[in-house]
Amino acid sequence: MDSYSVYISVEGKLNETVRIAPSLSIQEIRSVFCAAADVSYETRDVVLKLYRPDGILVPIGPHIPPNSPETRYILQVKQDKYLPGASSEVKPVIDALDAVSALLGDALKLKDKVDKLKRHAHAGGFDGAVGTASVESAAHASKNIPAIRRVQQVGLRLEETVPKPDFSDEVKENLKHPTFDIWQWQEHEMAYLLEHMFVEFGLIELYKIDETKMRRFLQCVRCSYNNNPFHNFRHCFCVTQMMYGLLHVTGVHEKLTPLEKLVLLVACIGHDLDHPGFNNAYQINASTELSIIYNDISPLENHHAAVLFTILKSDETNILSNLSNSEYKEARKQIINCILATDMARHGELMAKFKGYAEAGFNYEDPAQRTLLIQMIVKCADISNEVRPQHVSEPWVDSLLEEFFTQSDREKAEGLPWAPFMDRQKVTKASAQVGFIGFVMIPLFELVSKVLPNMEEPVIQPIRRALDYYKSMTG
Numbered sequence: 001m002d003s004y005s006v007y008i009s010v011e012g013k014l015n016e017t018v019r020i021a022p023s024l025s026i027q028e029i030r031s032v033f034c035a036a037a038d039v040s041y042e043t044r045d046v047v048l049k050l051y052r053p054d055g056i057l058v059p060i061g062p063h064i065p066p067n068s069p070e071t072r073y074i075l076q077v078k079q080d081k082y083l084p085g086a087s088s089e090v091k092p093v094i095d096a097l098d099a100v101s102a103l104l105g106d107a108l109k110l111k112d113k114v115d116k117l118k119r120h121a122h123a124g125g126f127d128g129a130v131g132t133a134s135v136e137s138a139a140h141a142s143k144n145i146p147a148i149r150r151v152q153q154v155g156l157r158l159e160e161t162v163p164k165p166d167f168s169d170e171v172k173e174n175l176k177h178p179t180f181d182i183w184q185w186q187e188h189e190m191a192y193l194l195e196h197m198f199v200e201f202g203l204i205e206l207y208k209i210d211e212t213k214m215r216r217f218l219q220c221v222r223c224s225y226n227n228n229p230f231h232n233f234r235h236c237f238c239v240t241q242m243m244y245g246l247l248h249v250t251g252v253h254e255k256l257t258p259l260e261k262l263v264l265l266v267a268c269i270g271h272d273l274d275h276p277g278f279n280n281a282y283q284i285n286a287s288t289e290l291s292i293i294y295n296d297i298s299p300l301e302n303h304h305a306a307v308l309f310t311i312l313k314s315d316e317t318n319i320l321s322n323l324s325n326s327e328y329k330e331a332r333k334q335i336i337n338c339i340l341a342t343d344m345a346r347h348g349e350l351m352a353k354f355k356g357y358a359e360a361g362f363n364y365e366d367p368a369q370r371t372l373l374i375q376m377i378v379k380c381a382d383i384s385n386e387v388r389p390q391h392v393s394e395p396w397v398d399s400l401l402e403e404f405f406t407q408s409d410r411e412k413a414e415g416l417p418w419a420p421f422m423d424r425q426k427v428t429k430a431s432a433q434v435g436f437i438g439f440v441m442i443p444l445f446e447l448v449s450k451v452l453p454n455m456e457e458p459v460i461q462p463i464r465r466a467l468d469y470y471k472s473m474t475g
Helices: 026-037 090-123 135-144 145-155 167-172 187-200 211-222 235-251 260-271 282-287 289-293 298-315 325-340 343-358 369-381 388-413 429-448 456-474
Strands: 005-010 014-020 046-053 071-081
Touching: 005 026, 014 026, 014 282, 026 046, 026 388, 046 388, 071 135, 071 211, 090 429, 145 211, 145 289, 145 298, 167 429, 187 211, 187 235, 187 260, 211 260, 211 298, 235 369, 260 325, 282 289, 282 298, 282 343, 282 388, 289 298, 325 369, 343 369, 343 429, 369 388, 369 429, 388 429, 388 456, 429 456
Parallel strands: 005 071
Antiparallel strands: 005 014, 046 071
């Protein structure tokens, strides 16, 4: 295909036209967009994000869909405030201004939350989704349990007018592969794709899950994910879809029980519910409500699981309501363990245990080994972006660094410890990726591949190519 025009609006203000070609590299295309935005192109200093008019992110790369002047993409440009050459005298001033800005932003967010709670209380609360308890008892519970408070804030906001998309057979087949492009779908479409996974595994029929209840559950889940740069509902969909893809490309779904497949789907869907955008280290060092409630033990993961089961406690959103008592107890235990396994503080422990099983000859007849296997599958899915094609995976790196930098800025402002890999003055995208891919991703996926077949070509090779790509950027 020859070069073609892409129509953009820089920050929604300046209309520009650029020409790109499939033969160009991602870095070359990024430089074209930087030129259009009149900013200098330096990998560590510039973050570009391209959006469709409906707000859907478009990965910047050789596969940008052609558009027209009437459907211009919106190009957002962010530059690192600490540009090369900035004086040491200026940086403390910038730090102080950032700290004040962050505190003001937090105050405004808090005011918005208080206003929402006041409106919510006057409207009668979330009675329909969490049971028939009185407003007084629900309010009392919300003061003590963050998960209940969060679900009360969300309420049960159904989108009855949104029709179910008619997904083609090609889309349904692509959904089973790690190469699935997650950027081309809106949130309500992703929810229906999640529902399809339950259907394809036969879980809707087997466990008699009501269609309306399933959609209410997924809608409540959607609303319970925050609008973070990285830990948001699209990340939830990415993780669930990758888990679904891993089951299919390895064929392990044929060895799993229906209950184990149900556990995997529900755990992945709920694994980051109500993530605040600040990790466990921040929760513990800042002595947040979550760290106090959960005694500094995986505070976020415990909270995610609690929010999930608060949603499932309601008759209107409980997709597990037709499980037997024993099935429900087993599913709940496994789902919680899968979510807790995503805490990277437990990474070494789980790797060592699984390595022992793999080297001794994995035994599918051993319940303990099966339990750990599904936890490892969730762990793989949770950090799997580099399994995807580069133009799909790379935007996630910018989003994650945006969260990291925001956290380290706040930690500095609050006088808390901060991690070097989150420090905007020390880390680059390439250096962050080289370390993470080389020391975390590849060892994890290679270990799991000792038990699951057919992972080399569709899963591990793309990770190695991503590592080579980011190494080339450091040179």
